[in-house]
Amino acid sequence: MARPMGPRFKVARRLGVNVFNHPKALKRGAKKLGKQSDYGKQLMEKQKLKAYYGMLEKQFKLYVDQALSSKGNPGERLVQRLECRLDNIVYRLGFGSTLRQSRQIVVHGHILVNGKKVDIPSYKVEVGDIISLKEKSRKNEMHKENFYGQEMSLNYLEKDLESFSGKLVYIPNRDEIPIEVTDSYIIELYSK
Known part of the structure; x- marks a missing residue:
């Protein structure tokens, strides 16, 4: 499985946004960019969106092509589709x-979708799908700490603390997705 393996903080500083949601990512400050074409x-904007979801160009282009061929606003469709990836829902x-x-938790087979093991990070989570942690994996202190320690502030996801599970309630609107990207620029770039 191909994924970006380079220095994360360098990328965050270059983009000027904390795309990795790490407290120290922009500690040295963002790079000052001159006038841009x-x-x-x-x-x-394309690089930012790829960094937010940890993707390489080839896979990202497939998502863009799907968004361009779908009905509705292609920029919005692209971000919604990326937000509904299994690895991202597990993170959220x-x-x-x-x-x-x-992504590692998914690849190592710790996640169940509707009671069945899914180890594909790009798996498309549908509305109503229940994502849970395998019974064996619930004993791991790190998983417990992460799951109980993180507050749920997204309306499109529902978290059940007792059963170690969560659910996608509806496909989120673009303004509900917590990323700083101008998606129309990305569509303009690929429409050329």
């Missing part, structure tokens, strides 16, 4: 403290 702005529910850790 339209292409530069579009490229920067608090099974992992970072997206990388959540």
